[in-house]
Amino acid sequence: GNSVTQMEGPVTLSEEAFLTINCTYTATGYPSLFWYVQYPGEGLQLLLKATKADDKGSNKGFEATYRKETTSFHLEKGSVQVSDSAVYFCAPQAGNMLTFGGGTRLMVKP
Amino acid sequence: DTGVSQDPRHKITKRGQNVTFRCDPISEHNRLYWYRQTLGQGPEFLTYFQNEAQLEKSRLLSDRFSAERPKGSFSTLEIQRTEQGDSAMYLCASSPRTGTDTQYFGPGTRLTVL
Numbered sequence: 001g002n003s004v005t006q007m008e009g010p011v012t013l014s015e016e017a018f019l020t021i022n023c024t025y026t027a028t029g030y031p032s033l034f035w036y037v038q039y040p041g042e043g044l045q046l047l048l049k050a051t052k053a054d055d056k057g058s059n060k061g062f063e064a065t066y067r068k069e070t071t072s073f074h075l076e077k078g079s080v081q082v083s084d085s086a087v088y089f090c091a092p093q094a095g096n097m098l099t100f101g102g103g104t105r106l107m108v109k110p
Numbered sequence: 111d112t113g114v115s116q117d118p119r120h121k122i123t124k125r126g127q128n129v130t131f132r133c134d135p136i137s138e139h140n141r142l143y144w145y146r147q148t149l150g151q152g153p154e155f156l157t158y159f160q161n162e163a164q165l166e167k168s169r170l171l172s173d174r175f176s177a178e179r180p181k182g183s184f185s186t187l188e189i190q191r192t193e194q195g196d197s198a199m200y201l202c203a204s205s206p207r208t209g210t211d212t213q214y215f216g217p218g219t220r221l222t223v224l
Contacts, residue, residue, distance in 0.1 A: 004152075034212070044153070044201065044215040089152050096141070096166055098213060100152030 002027040006090050006101035013080055013108050021075040021104045023064075023090035031092035033057075033066050033073040038087045038103070047075075047088070080108045112136075114216035116202050122222045123192055130188045131219045135204030142185050143213060144177055145201040146170065153201055159185060192223045 007022045025031070035047040035057070048057035053068035062077045073090060085108045091098040115134045123129050135142050140161050145153035156175070158166040161182040171177075174192075179185040189196055199220050203213040 036215075043217040044203075046212050046214070049212065091152075093213075096143070096158045097155045098143075098145075098153070099155070102150075103152050 002031070002092055002094055002097075002099040004090050004092065004099055004101035006088075006104050008102070009087075009105035011104060011106050013106070015082055015108055015110050016079045017108075019075070019077040019080045019084075019106065021088055021090075021106070022072070023074055023101060024070070024072045025090070025092045025099075026071065027092045027094045027099070029094055030068075031094040033064070034091045034093060034098065035062070035064055035073070035075050036089045036091060036100075038089065040086070044089070080106070082108045082110055084108050114202055114204055114214055116200075116216040116219050118219055119217060120220050120222075122224065124224050125194060126191055128188065128190045129192060129221065130186055131200055131202075131221075133185045133187070133202030133216060135183070135185070135202070136214055139204035139206050139214075140182065141205045141207060141211075142179060143203040143205075144185070144187055145203065147199040147201055147218070148197075156187075189221075192221075194223045197221055197223045 004025045032051045034049045036044045037047045048059040050057040050066035056065045087103045090101045117132045142159045144156040147153040159179040174190045177187045199218040201218045203215045205211040205213045
């Protein structure tokens with residue numbers, strides 16, 4: 001079956017710091033790759049996605065590149081804000097099912 | 111587009127009772143998914159519908175769990191004889207079709223079994 005390994009949190013950063021959240025996966029075939037975000041007290045929201053190798057997904061200053069050779073989809077942001085504090089989930093989708101990682105909690109301090 | 115809605119948002123029940131949750135997908139989305147999320151973990155897939163047909167079920171979906179989507183629109187998830195281990199957030203998502211289409215999630219129903 002599919003599986004996802006995300007770096008464990010919490011990740012604590014100061015505002016304007018550079019962010020990397022690592023994600024590696026195992027999946028059959030060629031999955032689409034997603035990052036979802038869960039802000040405090042809210043539901044899961046799509047952050048970005050990539051559907052084939054070397055695609056780069058981007059949104060709200062966040063980026064992630066589909067690396068087929070390393071089966072990775074690391075999330076990056078050049079300058080985080082306090083409002084980015086949330087839990088981030090990496091999820092490959094093979095067929096009809098998303099397989100979520102355990103999530104990485106990001107805390108950004110002013 | 112009003113998004114995926116779920117009802118109730120919170121449910122507290124006693125062990126052994128039955129509970130039923132409802133999910134209304136985004137209109138015209140023919141695919142609907144149920145996931146379960148326990149505290150501190152990522153969501154886990156439970157089941158998937160295309161229109162009214164239940165096409166996939168996880169091994170997590172024991173025989174105490176049943177899901178329906180009778181008219182291909184809203185869906186219900188029923189848990190019979192609830193156990194404390196059923197306490198979790200139950201998430202519903204919908205998408206227009208499979209493959210690379212994004213799944214849009216509802217706010218979830220938080221179940222607490224006492």
